[in-house]
């Protein structure tokens with residue numbers, strides 16, 4: 001059962017490099033059983049925050065807790081971490097490498113082999129298991145990185161750009177694997193620049209810009225919070241009459257389809273009735289902003 005304390009919590013974390021403040025009072029939570037997308041422009045501070053979460057880098061202030069307990073080396077050992085760049089051993093075979101990492105995390109030889117075989121199979125690398133890592137394409141090396149993060153059945157997953165370099169089919173496979181981990185109760189935090197993937201995948205979102213958290217919460221809440229008073233309508237004939245409709249600002253008109261904003265206090269049903277009075281209405285409703293639109297607004 002997921003309890004309230006089953007969260008990975010970043011609390012008031014700040015970090016500077018020299019006199020440059022890179023993270024400023026950063027707080028957010030990653031809840032068990034949920035996929036949390038961490039998005040921000042280049043240099044926003046995602047990698048720095050993730051490195052602090054994994055103890056690779058110290059915070060100047062603030063702390064990171066798991067189930068209410070400040071992170072220790074021992075606790076972090078039970079985490080799965082995919083850094084932006086992990087040095088894989090180029091000459092080692094893929095399976096030896098993953099087994100080795102599993103053993104490092106305390107798995108028995110049997111368990112390490114079993115998990116490695118299953119993961120490599122799942123990630124589409126089953127028939128490459130005996131090959132050296134350096135012989136793999138970048139995308140396949142990325143799959144090995146994912147196997148490396150997951151081999152010890154971690155309690156918590158923190159993944160920096162797990163989808164970069166993957167083709168769309170590989171993205172789907174990795175999405176499936178991560179969803180399973182979340183469904184089994186792990187909090188999963190992942191950063192990505194592929195907003196379409198984040199939009200499809202995440203339950204919760206954390207948006208960072210210039211080292212500060214600009215928005216966080218469930219994807220549904222965030223989208224609702226940023227919803228503009230914007231509507232789309234599709235009718236059978238030209239929708240140009242909307243120009244003269246009180247309270248309506250036409251944003252886009254494409255023949256029978258139109259997107260428009262409503263002035264505060266204007267009843268959308270009034271506009272619908274006006275449309276119906278002119279003939280059939282095929283669709284009518286508010287436009288929910290995409291993650292890309294929210295992201296642009298936050299970064300303005």
Ligand SMILES: Nc1ncnc2c1ncn2[C@@H]1O[C@H](COP(=O)(O)OP(=O)(O)OP(=O)(O)O)[C@@H](O)[C@H]1O
Pocket residue numbers: 017022040041042043044045046047048049
């Ligand atoms: N070791 C370091 N020394 C000095 N500055 C650093 C160091 N690591 C990161 N920075 C700076 O901190 C800022 C945040 O970098 P970070 O890598 O966390 O961003 P990011 O959001 O992960 O970016 P990207 O999407 O490009 O990977 C950048 O301005 C970067 O130059």
